[in-house]
Amino acid sequence: MARTLLRVPATVTRGEVVEIRTLIQHPMETGFRSGENGRMLSRDIIRRFTCLYNNRPVFEAELHPAIAANPYLTFTLRVDESGILAFTWEGDNGFSQTETRTLTVA
Amino acid sequence: MSSPSWPGCVTDRRALIGGLLAVMLVRPTAATPEALEEAILDFTKGTAPQVGGVVLDIPPLVENGNTVPVSVEVESPMTEAEHVRAIGLFNERNPLPHVLTAKLGPWSGEARIGTRIRLSNTQRLVAVAAMSDGSYRFGEAQVIVTLAACVEG
Amino acid sequence: MRQLAAAALAALTLGAAPRSGFETMTPELQAMQRDDLANPGMLYVADGEALWAQEGCGSCHAVAAMRGVAARYPALDAASQTPIDLTDRIAQCREARQGKPALPPEAAPMLALAAFVAHQSRGMPLQPDAQLEGARRQGEALFRERRGQLNLSCAQCHDDNAGRKLAGSTIPEGHANGYPLYRLEWQGLGSLQRRLRNCIAGVRSEPYPPGAPEYVALEAYLAARARGLVVESPAVRP
Numbered sequence: 001m002a003r004t005l006l007r008v009p010a011t012v013t014r015g016e017v018v019e020i021r022t023l024i025q026h027p028m029e030t031g032f033r034s035g036e037n038g039r040m041l042s043r044d045i046i047r048r049f050t051c052l053y054n055n056r057p058v059f060e061a062e063l064h065p066a067i068a069a070n071p072y073l074t075f076t077l078r079v080d081e082s083g084i085l086a087f088t089w090e091g092d093n094g095f096s097q098t099e100t101r102t103l104t105v106a
Numbered sequence: 107m108s109s110p111s112w113p114g115c116v117t118d119r120r121a122l123i124g125g126l127l128a129v130m131l132v133r134p135t136a137a138t139p140e141a142l143e144e145a146i147l148d149f150t151k152g153t154a155p156q157v158g159g160v161v162l163d164i165p166p167l168v169e170n171g172n173t174v175p176v177s178v179e180v181e182s183p184m185t186e187a188e189h190v191r192a193i194g195l196f197n198e199r200n201p202l203p204h205v206l207t208a209k210l211g212p213w214s215g216e217a218r219i220g221t222r223i224r225l226s227n228t229q230r231l232v233a234v235a236a237m238s239d240g241s242y243r244f245g246e247a248q249v250i251v252t253l254a255a256c257v258e259g
Numbered sequence: 260m261r262q263l264a265a266a267a268l269a270a271l272t273l274g275a276a277p278r279s280g281f282e283t284m285t286p287e288l289q290a291m292q293r294d295d296l297a298n299p300g301m302l303y304v305a306d307g308e309a310l311w312a313q314e315g316c317g318s319c320h321a322v323a324a325m326r327g328v329a330a331r332y333p334a335l336d337a338a339s340q341t342p343i344d345l346t347d348r349i350a351q352c353r354e355a356r357q358g359k360p361a362l363p364p365e366a367a368p369m370l371a372l373a374a375f376v377a378h379q380s381r382g383m384p385l386q387p388d389a390q391l392e393g394a395r396r397q398g399e400a401l402f403r404e405r406r407g408q409l410n411l412s413c414a415q416c417h418d419d420n421a422g423r424k425l426a427g428s429t430i431p432e433g434h435a436n437g438y439p440l441y442r443l444e445w446q447g448l449g450s451l452q453r454r455l456r457n458c459i460a461g462v463r464s465e466p467y468p469p470g471a472p473e474y475v476a477l478e479a480y481l482a483a484r485a486r487g488l489v490v491e492s493p494a495v496r497p
Contacts, residue, residue, distance in 0.1 A: 003305050007296045017215030025302045027446070030224070032201045058213050064204040066197060068173040068222040069446040070299040075208070078184075078215030165287045169428065169497035170443040173299075175287050252427020 002026055004099050006087065011106040012079045020051070020059075021074045024089055024097070030065035046071055046091035053103075054083035063091075079103055142196055145203035146234055149194040150242040155234050160245030162195075162233045171225040171251040180217035180235040180243070190217035192236040199229035225251050279488050280431035280496055283422065288443075292495035300374065300441035300493025303367075303448040307375025310368055315357065322379065327386075329377035330490050333478045335390040342394040342475045346373050346450065364469065370448050374439045377492035384489050385436060387482040398480025401473055407464030413477075416458075428497065433458075434485040435478060437494020444497065451478060 007021040024046070031043025043065065051059040059075045071089075082105045088098045146155065159181040168174045180190045189212045195205040208219050217235065225231075228251050234244045281289060291297045311317060333344040336351070343351070346364050349372050353359045362369040387395070402413040416425070417433030424430070438451040445453075452474050456466040467473045 003302045005296055005301060005305065019218075021220075021296050023296060023299065023302060025306075030201070053213075056213075057209075058211070060209040061219075062207045064202060064206065066200050066202065066205040066224050068224050070302060072175075072220070072222045072297065072299075074177070074218075074220035075210070076214050076216045076218055078213055165285055167285070169285060169288065172446055173291075173443045175291065175297075 002089075002095075002097055004087075004089075004097070006099060006101055008085060008101045008103060011104050014080060014105050015078065017076050017078045018103075019074055019076050020085070021072075022049075022087060023070060023072050025070055026089075026091070026095075028063075028065065028067055028069045028071060032065065044092045044095075046089045046095060048088075048090045049073055050088050050090075051075070051077075052086040052088075053077065054081070055086075079105060081105055139198055141203045142198045142230075142232065145196050146194070146232060146244075149192075149196075149207065149234055150236070153240075153242050155242035155244040157244055159243045160233050160235050162231060162245045162247040164231060164247050164249055166248070167250045167252065168225065169252055171227065173222045174225055174249070174251075175220070175222050176231070177218065177220035178233040178235075178245075182217045182235075182237070184212050184215055184217055186212050187238070189214075189238045190235050191238055193217070193219055194234045194236075195221075195223075196232045196234070197223075197225065197229055198231070200224065200226050205231075225249055227251050277434055277485050277488050278421075278432050279434055279436055279485075279491065281437070281491060281494065283429045283431050284495075284497065288495055288497065292491070298441065298493065298495055300439075300448055300495060303371045303374045303439070303441075304378045304493060306367070307371035307373070307378075310372050311375055314353070314359075314372070316352070316372075319352075319356070325376050325379040327380050327383050329380040329492060330383045330386050331388055333391060333394070333475050333482065334388045341472075342388075342391050342479055344451075344475055344478055345376060347475070349373060349376065365450050365453060367448075370439050370450060373450070374448060374493050377439065377490065380490040381492060382489050384487065385482055385485050387479070387486060391479045394476045394479040395483050396480075397473075398476035398478070401477055402480055402484075406459065407462035409462040411462045413458065433481070434488055435481040436485050436488040437491035437496070439492065440494040440496055442496045448493065451481075 003025040005023040009018050012018055026046050027044060029041050029044040033041050035041045045065055046063050049061045050057060058077055061073060063071060083103055085101045085103055086098055090096045161179045164174060164176040178193050178195060182188065182190045190210055192207060192209050194207045196203050197205055205223050206221055210217060230246055230248050232244055232246045234242055236242055295301050329345055333342050336343045346369060350361060354361055405412045416430050420430050421432040435451050439448050441448050455474060455477060459466045
């Protein structure tokens with residue numbers, strides 16, 4: 001499992017727009033770089049990131065090799081109800097990881 | 107793409123000992139503005155985007171092109187009737203013109219995304235926003251990438 | 260002798276206050292280091308925290324007892340009476356006290372453990388070990404020795420030309436207060452010894468073999484030279 005760091009406010013007032021920040025450990029090997037033996041290293045990147053809020057997609061991103069190693073992504077969300085945020089990263093070589101966080105409307 | 111073969115620390119000892127070079131060495135490579143344009147038109151399904159309303163925030167000068175913070179903010183009320191559907195980020199001189207495409211909607215509240223990108227060298231970046239009325243807007247930025255010193259190998 | 264040593268240390272601190280490499284970075288990179296969610300080094304600290312539990316470090320140490328430890332390293336190892344750095348100490352705990360196989364010093368698990376331990380001292384002033392006078396002096400001599408095809412000493416760059424540009428980079432004063440750190444050039448976390456190897460290779464000189472005592476001597480001098488700075492681990496550098 002890749003290490004992730006997520007910042008989601010613990011409590012939110014109804015209708016507030018919050019910024020969500022995510023960081024995941026991943027080399028994002030571009031496929032354009034040669035390794036020690038001079039041979040090209042094959043591409044190994046995260047290709048897709050999605051965030052579901054109570055099972056509804058609220059943010060989706062398609063990533064390319066130009067995204068830096070250990071991808072960092074931030075986006076915003078208007079919060080109308082308490083619920084569960086599910087973050088999923090998917091990529092080359094079967095990479096797939098999901099993390100969840102609870103958002104509570106105070 | 108990570109600094110493939112910059113020289114080691116310094117090659118001209120005299121320059122260092124003397125005035126010490128204040129020059130910025132920029133690696134020249136073949137530009138691919140056509141690929142950039144093609145990628146943008148693919149994103150806009152052939153519509154020419156209009157300039158304005160898209161702010162691409164990126165440092166004008168970066169010390170290392172491996173991890174460059176960037177954010178894109180689009181002017182929009184983000185209502186059901188009027189919002190940003192997607193944002194595409196493109197570059198001119200990396201091996202591929204695509205960087206990131208993101209889908210958002212009125213539930214986003216604001217049209218603002220951030221990430222960190224790789225820039226192989228000094229170049230232009232373009233952010234394009236797909237608006238709910240079917241129009242497209244764009245903003246751009248020029249970034250100067252300097253070389254890392256004292257690297258491995 | 261002792262007195263001389265103390266005077267030498269005092270002289271080091273009398274000059275201009277040392278400036279961390281943090282100070283010469285762009286505001287964007289400073290922000291990246293400062294914010295724990297933006298700082299990619301924190302991913303490795305989190306790994307180290309998990310390893311600390313997994314590897315049973317907690318059976319002999321409270322995490323709170325690690326506060327301030329990294330600020331004192333390199334330190335004199337009482338048993339062998341030799342200077343060792345933080346990685347050596349962790350290796351010693353693992354091999355001698357836990358009877359486990361050695362971890363490669365620069366592989367991910369050791370870097371993560373060192374980052375987790377060093378992070379406990381973040382914000383604390385460096386307290387170089389005064390017992391390392393011999394190593395410090397050896398380190399200072401190495402720092403002033405010209406080397407490589409470019410025939411340059413560390414001091415020529417980091418004392419005489421700090422703040423100036425080398426290619427696109429600003430030459431920092433070369434302080435070691437943020438290791439292990441996330442270097443953008445490496446796209447990952449790396450040790451101080453790796454950083455030193457980069458600088459040695461940079462002047463077209465052959466780096467010392469891994470684990471050579473010269474590294475710890477240089478580290479001892481760097482610690483004394485950085486007196487007054489605080490631990491930044493995990494720092495971010497270009």
